[in-house]
Amino acid sequence: xxxxxxxxxxxxxxxxxxVESIAIEPGMSGRINIxxxxxxxxxxxxxxxxxxxxxxxxxxxxxxxxxxxSSAELLSAAGGEPPRIGLRPSVFDSGLDMIATIGELAERLxxxxxxxxxxxxxxxxxxxxxxxLSHKLEERxxxxxxxxxxxxxxGNAARSFNDETLPRFNSLVEQLxxxxxxxxxxxxxxxxxxxxxxxxxxxxxxxxxxxxxxxGGR
Numbered sequence: 660x661x662x663x664x665x666x667x668x669x670x671x672x673x674x675x676x677x678v679e680s681i682a683i684e685p686g687m688s689g690r691i692n693i694x695x696x697x698x699x700x701x702x703x704x705x706x707x708x709x710x711x712x713x714x715x716x717x718x719x720x721x722x723x724x725x726x727x728x729s730s731a732e733l734l735s736a737a738g739g740e741p742p743r744i745g746l747r748p749s750v751f752d753s754g755l756d757m758i759a760t761i762g763e764l765a766e767r768l769x770x771x772x773x774x775x776x777x778x779x780x781x782x783x784x785x786x787x788x789x790x791x792l793s794h795k796l797e798e799r800x801x802x803x804x805x806x807x808x809x810x811x812x813x814g815n816a817a818r819s820f821n822d823e824t825l826p827r828f829n830s831l832v833e834q835l836x837x838x839x840x841x842x843x844x845x846x847x848x849x850x851x852x853x854x855x856x857x858x859x860x861x862x863x864x865x866x867x868x869x870x871x872x873x874x875g876g877r
Contacts, residue, residue, distance in 0.1 A: 661713070661718065661720040662681065662711060662720040662721075664680060664681060666678040666721050666722065667721045668696075668697060668723075668724065669721060669724065670702075670703075670724040670725075671726075675697045675698045676696045676697035678693060678694070679694045679695060680694040681693050693746075694741070701724075703724070703733065703744065704726060704730050704731060704732055704734055705732050705733075706727050706728060706730040707726045707744055708724075708725060708726070708744060708745045708747045709722055709744045709747070710723045710725065
């Protein structure tokens with residue numbers, strides 16, 4: 660990052676010390692320890708963090724100490740080891756990451772642009788299929804309309820049958836009922852006087868004033 664020994668250390672923009680050493684931490688590949696010395700009384704707390712800053716014209720790096728205010732407890736040494744201050748990405752580092760991200764996004768857009776014509780073709784095919792489906796649905800709708808008309812005609816024919824044919828049918832049923840009752844009367848008469856079926860019904864005796872009338876009481 661361009662940081663060197665004797666680089667300045669700033670606490671919220673105020674010069675408070677210098678970088679004393681830069682070394683790879685033993686047994687921790689890829690981790691670098693930056694040992695700094697600061698003036699006595701510098702309020703380094705558990706919420707103090709370090710960032711790398713860069714001087715405008717020269718571009719030389721320095722250590723910038725800041726505090727997010729989450730803890731007021733002063734940082735102290737433990738087990739004979741000097742206290743450790745966490746390092747956070749600087750604004751410059753964040754900018755580099757953002758540039759890299761934008762470059763990656765641009766590359767993806769370029770790759771996607773190659774597939775854009777095929778996507779357009781797929782979209783056109785989908786719209787064509789949608790149009791065909793709409794046409795088929797319209798045909799089905801017309802078929803249902805024709806079926807509804809046919810059912811209505813059947814209903815009209817049924818109503819015509821009820822209005823014209825049913826009264827004549829009822830008249831025939833009534834006549835059949837009358838004939839059935841007359842036949843019942845004939846059968847009852849035969850049951851009471853079977854010989855009348857051969858000799859006919861007995862004659863009625865003549866009444867007073869009729870020929871052949873006789874008064875047996877005189």
